[in-house]
Amino acid sequence: MTASILSIGTAVPPAVLHQNAVRDLFAAQPGIARLSQRLVRAAFDASAIETRHTVLADLAEALDRGTAPTDAGEPAAAEPGSDDGASLAVISDAGALLSPSTGTRNDAYIALAPELSARAARDALTSASVAPGDITHVVTVSCTGMYAPGPDYRLIRDLDLPTTVERYHLGFVGCAAAVPALRAAARMCAAQPDAVVLVVCAELCTLHFRVADDPDQILAASLFADGAAAAVVSADPARRSGRWLDLDRFATAVTDDGERDMTWTVGDTGFDMVLTAEVPRIIGREIREAVGDIIAGASVDTWAVHPGGRAVLDRVESGLDLPPDALEVSRAVLRDYGNMSSATILFILRSILLGDDLSDGETIATLAFGPGLTMEAALLTAGVAEDGAVRADAVADGAGRTDAVRAEPVASWT
Template sequence: MVTQILAIGTAVPSARLAQERTRDFFAAQPGVNRLTSRLIGAAFDQSAIDTRYSVIGGLDSVGDASSNSDVFTENRELLLSPSTGTRNLVYRREAPLLSAAAARDALERAGLSPADVTHVVTASCTGFFAPGPDFLLVKELGIPASAERYNIGFMGCAAAFPALRAATRIADAQPGSVILVVCTELCSLHIRSSNDPEQIVASAVFGDGSGAAIVASDPIPDRQAGPALQVGAFSTAITADGEQDMDWTIGDHGFEMRLTANVPRIIGREIADVVGPMLGGADVDAWAVHPGGRSVLDRVQGGLELADDAMQVSRDVLREYGNMSSATILFILQRILADHSLPEGASVVGLCFGPGLTVETARFTRVGTEAGSDK
């Protein structure tokens, strides 16, 4: 049975946050002392991020300020602290729109229509409601009401690979399936002004975005020819420690991220032992590494002894979008899928990191490059 990712679509909100201006916004908040100001400067300036996107707007953003800015800022100067319920209302309004935009992009790139979709798998950890985005995607896009729906919730930054793994299992078990996978994260909904170094880092690196993938198995439906990613093996591992270093809980004023300085060190120490057995000595033509932050990418590169160009796509996505949690890896895979320089049969390896610490890996083969041109 051959299962492929036929296309990947992406979407971001209209408000673009320039990192330097966003840094100055946080540094200007009441209660920020000299030490906190230095921590903010270091976190933002060393992030290797130039821009991020947000459904909030109002943080001295470029583009639409967004109607949500009044919920989170006063006169676009003071950062407010809305309740978790208020933040979730914004998620309920904005997440379906972004999910639908990414899904439409993926379907168009695949040359398929919503009527072709047989299953929907969604993943998110930045908001909750029911009936959820999976239900609204069916109604909004015109997917058949008989399409089976599944939601993967609160698995953090690594959730895209469990979502793709579930889609692959469905495709393998039910030949001819077309599964729409959508990962949408509105991380900026949970920002807050804080003197806590971990919260400052979170405010410096997370952004909003949505990625969607079309997964299908033989017989692959008729569509416009083009490159695809043939899905190979998945693996998952839990590091020896780190459960207390990356977690994501629900507080009274938003979801609270704990992301300590130990995370990159743990990943760097254990990544070779996790990836080695999965590779089995095989060559890799392209790497898709989740950019949890600049230091995470540095530790992965060092731990696996990778050349600079192997990390370039991951670093580019980090620089342009920040860490969009589970959606980020789909932005990276989309670029790899569109890379004209990769030959037929190119080997692609993906790595994602989530709470626990959990390391998710996936292998793909780029195929169909001779059948058509990239879109």
């Protein structure tokens, strides 16, 4: 039996960052070089992002007030002990961005990520009409923080799942991790046909924002955002209703180049991202060969591509000779939410799943990219029952895939 995604739930923090305001704040930071100011403006303006969500409430509030840096010196380090773990102070009263330690940033992750995960998971469980007690396996995903007992353990406690649930965590895999998580869920369902697997991706990328003259850090600051997404996976046909996505096959590839062009490591003042300008070019050059096996013999109707950035989407589009509107859902999610690392591809699949024009048997090619460079792919087939119309309460404002203005709305974390 084929495993299927029965539902996808999503959640974002309530604080919204408007791209132009963040650009101006970063460009005006004390101590930043004139060339870096130009790089900031170029990176933010070319990002194709309008809004992002963040757990950094003080940053969003400062931007709403129009706070601008007034200190002519270097940005100050965060005061030790100034943070209670439930939030992270990243901006001074004078508007200068602070430099909290990695430990302080990770404390904020431990305090804030579990609730975001739980909200996305509850959304998915409710949409699939699956009770917490029905879950047999949990797969959690994150690359923006770490602790033990980890996210898999916390989810069991927070959702009151059975203590016998099998737990797995994919840590530090990066933006592509949702696809191998779904692959693991499908393998679990193949081994245990009555399994019901809960996959949850939660990323707080903005915890690692910092001011730097390094072009990689500038690019990261222009792209990344916070969000969580969850999927309920099962091979039990009796659990399918309304709409679902069959997980038909998977593929993975490591590119010939790129080992040093996209990396994610632990630094002293946050996690360090290397994301060079070569990444889109490598993806564009190798994408056709990388996905050849998985789409061989398939007539792909819809593309769900992780928006590592506008240039990545452009290179995928040209490398696969796709029509200009083929990646409109990916571009809409990038525009409205930014790059939420592993959670992003599930936002895209949710938008497709709830789209007004989803048809039974529609073939969906899913692609995501991670450090290395690695490429992860999945081929999905949509199932739409006779009663498969989108419920009015499933999409808060009635927007579907045909809405070219906004991506699918999600529950906000409060």
